[in-house]
Amino acid sequence: xxxxQESGPGxxxxxxxxSLTCTVSDGSISSYSWTWIRQPPGKGxxxxxxxxxSGSTSYNPxxxxxxxxxxxxxxxxxxxxxxxxxxxxxAVYYCAKGGGFGEAWGQGTLVTVSS
Amino acid sequence: xxxLTQPPSVSVAPGKTxxxxxxxxxxxxxSVHWYQQKPGQAxxxxxxxxxxxxSGIPERFSGSNSGNTATLTISRVEAGDEADYYCQVWxxxxxxxxxxxxxxxxx
Numbered sequence: 001x002x003x004x005q006e007s008g009p010g011x012x013x014x015x016x017x018x019s020l021t022c023t024v025s026d027g028s029i030s031s032y033s034w035t036w037i038r039q040p041p042g043k044g045x046x047x048x049x050x051x052x053x054s055g056s057t058s059y060n061p062x063x064x065x066x067x068x069x070x071x072x073x074x075x076x077x078x079x080x081x082x083x084x085x086x087x088x089x090x091a092v093y094y095c096a097k098g099g100g101f102g103e104a105w106g107q108g109t110l111v112t113v114s115s
Numbered sequence: 116x117x118x119l120t121q122p123p124s125v126s127v128a129p130g131k132t133x134x135x136x137x138x139x140x141x142x143x144x145x146s147v148h149w150y151q152q153k154p155g156q157a158x159x160x161x162x163x164x165x166x167x168x169x170s171g172i173p174e175r176f177s178g179s180n181s182g183n184t185a186t187l188t189i190s191r192v193e194a195g196d197e198a199d200y201y202c203q204v205w206x207x208x209x210x211x212x213x214x215x216x217x218x219x220x221x222x
């Protein structure tokens with residue numbers, strides 16, 4: 001069973017860029033799609049976007065102008081950049097295996113946007 | 116964007132059957148996936164493509180999808196099934212959409 005682990009700063013200042021990395025272990029990142037999902041405290045899930053191992057991407061239209069998802073197959077990692085963040089971007093961020101649905105998830109990492 | 120509506124809460128006695136609905140316009144034409152999320156934990160996939168179960172998910176979990184409603188059914192409910200449940204679909208207008216979530220309480 002593939003394992004996923006999110007990493008990155010837990011605190012980001014408003015207007016700056018939120019950057020997270022997901023490391024995939026016990027499996028290759030190749031031949032699959034990989035997804036980012038977030039969950040504001042006490043609220044529901046929001047799909048951010050996904051990337052195919054070849055590099056093609058699909059983003060949530062509501063976030064598309066501020067999001068970049070990239071993949072590094074040599075490191076078995078994929079990453080999320082969310083630009084110009086505000087307090088509304090405070091959430092637990094999850095990475096997951098799969099593009100159509102999340103068949104395996106990381107434990108999640110809380111990112112707080114605050115000065 | 117595509118809206119998925121779930122009841123905020125469902126209560127069920129142990130050993131009984133819980134049914135969680137997910138309403139959406141012509142949802143029967145889409146593939147629906149279901150997740151279980153316990154407090155402080157990441158979601159876990161329990162049903163994919165309307166009615167398929169991942170390995171390790173008990174047969175007590177089943178799914179159906181028709182018309183404007185998809186349903187997750189949990190038979191012989193156990194205390195350990197108490198959690199939040201989310202449906203999810205892919206729609207060309209909004210890519211992936213999640214339902215509003217349903218809190219299942221085992222009485």
